[in-house]
Amino acid sequence: MKHLIRLAALVALATVPLTAHAEEDVPYWVSLRADEANMRVGPSEVYPIEWVYQRKGLPLKVVRKLSGWRLVEDPDGARGWIVSRFLTLERSAIVIGDEPVAIRAEPSRKGKLLWRAEPGVTGSLGDCADGWCRFAVGEKSGWMAAHLLWGTGEP
Numbered sequence: 001m002k003h004l005i006r007l008a009a010l011v012a013l014a015t016v017p018l019t020a021h022a023e024e025d026v027p028y029w030v031s032l033r034a035d036e037a038n039m040r041v042g043p044s045e046v047y048p049i050e051w052v053y054q055r056k057g058l059p060l061k062v063v064r065k066l067s068g069w070r071l072v073e074d075p076d077g078a079r080g081w082i083v084s085r086f087l088t089l090e091r092s093a094i095v096i097g098d099e100p101v102a103i104r105a106e107p108s109r110k111g112k113l114l115w116r117a118e119p120g121v122t123g124s125l126g127d128c129a130d131g132w133c134r135f136a137v138g139e140k141s142g143w144m145a146a147h148l149l150w151g152t153g154e155p
Contacts, residue, residue: 025065026062026063026064026065027061027062027063027155028061028062028089028155029059029060029061029062029089029091029151029155030059030060030061030062030070030072030087030088030089031057031058031059031060031087031088031090031091031092031151032053032055032056032057032058032060032086032087032088033056033085033086033087033088034056034086035054035056036052036053036054037052037053037082037083037086037087038051038052038053038082038083039051039052039053039072039074039078039080039081039082040080040081040082041080041081042081043066043067043069043071043081044069044081047081050078050080051074051078051080053074055122057092057122057123057124058074058075058092058094058122059075059091059092059093059094059122059125059150059151060072060073060074060082060087061073061151061155062087062155063079065084066081068083068084068085069081069082069083069084070082070083070084070087072087075094075096075150075151090124091124091125091151092122092123092124092125092151093122093123093125093133093135093149093150093151093152094120094121094122094149094150094151095117095118095119095120095121095122095123095144095148095149096119096148096149096150097119097148098119099119100116100117100118100119101116101117101118101119101144101145101148102116102144103115103116103117103135103140103141103142103143103144104142104143104144105142105143106143107129107130107132107134107143108132108143111142111143114140114142115140115142117135117137117144121137122137123135123136123137123138124136124137124141125149125151125152126141128146128152128153131145131146131147132144132145132146133145133146133149133152135149
């Protein structure tokens with residue numbers, strides 16, 4: 001009986017650091033690598049599909065990891081599980097708000113207006129500093145206010 005108790009204690013102690021370590025590096029930002037990816041209600045293909053994303057480059061926040069699956073949150077706050085191979089660490093962001101957003105030549109409100117991006121536009125996220133982020137959509141790039149992008153800052 002003593003051996004069973006010791007074994008149970010050792011197993012319990014051995015799993016604590018693994019669990020703690022697995023959660024240490026979340027949350028973090030990712031984006032969709034694939035043109036189409038299923039978000040499921042659980043971390044396995046046996047779980048039902050809740051959403052089918054058809055938007056390569058969509059920014060997502062990983063909030064939990066389990067084997068080859070990631071529990072992600074999308075820009076609308078929906079959460080579900082996606083196979084990690086459909087995700088990339090390349091940073092992206094999505095324009096939020098109700099109005100088109102100014103993209104400027106410099107990280108300043110006084111910077112020359114280059115173009116405007118509609119809410120919902122996704123693009124590559126570059127460096128961010130002092131409330132401004134480098135944002136690129138296709139061949140166009142410039143600076144925009146960070147608070148008008150989802151996918152910036154600490155997740």
